[in-house]
Amino acid sequence: MIALLLFLVLGTTLYWLIRHQYTYWNRRNFPSDPDTTIPCGCLKSVVKHEKSMGVAIYDAYLKTKSPFIGIYLLFRPAVLIRDPKLARQILIQDFSSFHDRGVYVDEKRDPLSCNLFSLRGQSWRSLRQKLTPSFSSGKLKAMFPTSDDIGNKMVEYLNRILPEEGGAEVDIKDILVTYAIDIIGSVIFGLDINSYEDPKNKFRCLVHKARRNNIINANIGMLIFLCPALIKFMVLLGFKNNTAIGLREILKETIEYREKHNIVRKDMVQLMMQLRNTGKINEDDDNWNAKVNTTVGEEKEFTLDHIAAQGFIFYIAGQETTSSAAAFTIFELAQYPDLLARAQNEVKEVLKRHNGQLNYDCLQEMTFLDLCLQETNRKYPFPFLSRECTQDYTLPGTKHVIEKGTPIVIPLLGIHRDAEHFPNPMTYDPDRFSPANANYSDHAYMPFGAGPRQCIALRMGKINSKLGLVKILQNFNVEIMSKREIIIDNHSVGIQPKGGVKIRISKKPKSTN
Numbered sequence: 001m002i003a004l005l006l007f008l009v010l011g012t013t014l015y016w017l018i019r020h021q022y023t024y025w026n027r028r029n030f031p032s033d034p035d036t037t038i039p040c041g042c043l044k045s046v047v048k049h050e051k052s053m054g055v056a057i058y059d060a061y062l063k064t065k066s067p068f069i070g071i072y073l074l075f076r077p078a079v080l081i082r083d084p085k086l087a088r089q090i091l092i093q094d095f096s097s098f099h100d101r102g103v104y105v106d107e108k109r110d111p112l113s114c115n116l117f118s119l120r121g122q123s124w125r126s127l128r129q130k131l132t133p134s135f136s137s138g139k140l141k142a143m144f145p146t147s148d149d150i151g152n153k154m155v156e157y158l159n160r161i162l163p164e165e166g167g168a169e170v171d172i173k174d175i176l177v178t179y180a181i182d183i184i185g186s187v188i189f190g191l192d193i194n195s196y197e198d199p200k201n202k203f204r205c206l207v208h209k210a211r212r213n214n215i216i217n218a219n220i221g222m223l224i225f226l227c228p229a230l231i232k233f234m235v236l237l238g239f240k241n242n243t244a245i246g247l248r249e250i251l252k253e254t255i256e257y258r259e260k261h262n263i264v265r266k267d268m269v270q271l272m273m274q275l276r277n278t279g280k281i282n283e284d285d286d287n288w289n290a291k292v293n294t295t296v297g298e299e300k301e302f303t304l305d306h307i308a309a310q311g312f313i314f315y316i317a318g319q320e321t322t323s324s325a326a327a328f329t330i331f332e333l334a335q336y337p338d339l340l341a342r343a344q345n346e347v348k349e350v351l352k353r354h355n356g357q358l359n360y361d362c363l364q365e366m367t368f369l370d371l372c373l374q375e376t377n378r379k380y381p382f383p384f385l386s387r388e389c390t391q392d393y394t395l396p397g398t399k400h401v402i403e404k405g406t407p408i409v410i411p412l413l414g415i416h417r418d419a420e421h422f423p424n425p426m427t428y429d430p431d432r433f434s435p436a437n438a439n440y441s442d443h444a445y446m447p448f449g450a451g452p453r454q455c456i457a458l459r460m461g462k463i464n465s466k467l468g469l470v471k472i473l474q475n476f477n478v479e480i481m482s483k484r485e486i487i488i489d490n491h492s493v494g495i496q497p498k499g500g501v502k503i504r505i506s507k508k509p510k511s512t513n
């Protein structure tokens, strides 16, 4: 009897608390979504597994026209910034009030969570400064041959599986994911891997678990954004991230091996060893030495755990984005014969000028492909940017105040597919970005984010997705297919194509090579 009473009281209180939470925006007289559903807010369709989180936020974008609006992410009040000018104000000019992402991080107890994406305030700033030199164009140029080599292995693999005559259907996304994972394994973790020949290698098996689109991964992905406190609690209870731990072991072996045998390789592990041992990454692109410099006091402040945390986030942030950009570009080109022909001709012409030798500089000359990749990154961006308000902020020209601690969501997918900023948004039109046309709102285009926290590896992402694209166009014929759209997997956060990206390709006749 008492138990029942207690249950009723608790239940009623909880119900009342949640109801009350859902009046947050009304109480503050803040414009908000009139038909919010309790208890999931605009994420009801995500909780019911009918939409991905990215698409649910896109839906919220479509529901209104106001420049900003209060929403509920589950029970957490958040602000959706629809107006790209206001978004830029928040990301760039007023960065000091929005310098964190508000995602899970625990500097004291969980060093593996201390990655560049999640770190806050001063810790983030200092790490960002230290890591920036590792993404200079000189460093990327030095890493290029490694990526090129992996691109060639992808070509060899396709040549093995394709018939001599006629085409075959392939899941180009899957093939490019392998390419992107191998690049990260080599360029970032310093491994010598070839997943096309050895698909069960240690690195790939380890990371494979993390990228499966299932309900658990989708929910953890969402909670890292929405409920960092819950993740913190789970970690306290002993919940471990086995992928991150496994990656740390791999890095540990690599670093110990290099230190023991005095090996210097031009990759990211080397630069992070340099950071650990000398306190900084050398601005000089020819200096890859990582010997301990005893005159530096702060050495070893950047530990193995910190190296592993960065390797891990580079993997998460790099493989999906890089492979999608190349795969979606091929998917779109296959639907526009004249665009495909221009892309193929450009690759052919530029390579001819360079005697068939593909290198870093030659890639820069393929300017139409740049337009294509820009257009792909417009139509298929990561669906939203996120920030946390770090001090009370009055929205410019209004009386509305965003309270410290409130999540900010910038619905990139909505902005990038809005006809107001990009006429005929669902049409794949690389020429919209050509300087002669430029029929789009420049400020609305943010595929790599904006401001001090924009993608640190934007150059690396562009180069590797372009390289993957060039390898396919250079070596294979892509068959034209009818117009279609990607079907987005309900269990993903970003734009994960359900069933992959299927296209038909064939070997080039020997004479035209």
Ligand code: HEM
Residues within 6 Å of the ligand: 091, 116, 117, 118, 128, 313, 314, 315, 317, 318, 319, 321, 322, 325, 377, 382, 385, 386, 446, 447, 448, 449, 450, 451, 452, 453, 454, 455, 456, 457, 458, 460, 461, 462, 465
């Ligand atoms: C085509 C490829 C890529 C795209 C479209 C992309 C996109 C993005 C976006 C939209 C953000 C958030 C920016 C913001 O909040 O303002 C971001 C951040 C980030 N990206 Fe990328 N990315 C790509 C490739 C990569 C690669 C290859 C790496 C690592 C090797 C990487 C590492 C990161 C990191 C560490 C951050 C967090 C930066 C910080 O908070 O300081 N990205 N990226």
Ligand SMILES: *[C@@H]1O[C@H](CO)[C@@H](O)[C@H](O)[C@H]1NC(C)=O
Residues within 6 Å of the ligand: 049, 050, 051, 487, 488, 489, 490, 498
């Ligand atoms: C997502 O869920 C909705 C509703 O259950 C369903 O109609 C749709 O087919 C699903 N989409 C995918 C790609 O699974």
Ligand SMILES: *[C@@H]1O[C@H](CO)[C@@H](O)[C@H](O)[C@H]1NC(C)=O
Residues within 6 Å of the ligand: 209, 210, 211, 217, 220, 221, 224, 231, 241, 242, 243, 244
């Ligand atoms: C653990 O790692 C997986 C990838 O292995 C990642 O998707 C997830 O966000 C991480 N979870 C936590 C609790 O940090």
Ligand SMILES: *[C@@H]1O[C@H](CO)[C@@H](O)[C@H](O)[C@H]1NC(C)=O
Residues within 6 Å of the ligand: 293, 294, 295, 296
């Ligand atoms: C160690 O660091 C100091 C100060 O940055 C520098 O002057 C010196 O050349 C470094 N020594 C080595 C061996 O790199």
Ligand SMILES: *[C@@H]1O[C@H](CO)[C@@H](O)[C@H](O)[C@H]1NC(C)=O
Residues within 6 Å of the ligand: 420, 421, 422, 423, 438, 439, 440, 441
């Ligand atoms: C694109 O061009 C049309 C016609 O010139 C113009 O009305 C429209 O405002 C332009 N849109 C953008 C986003 O620049």
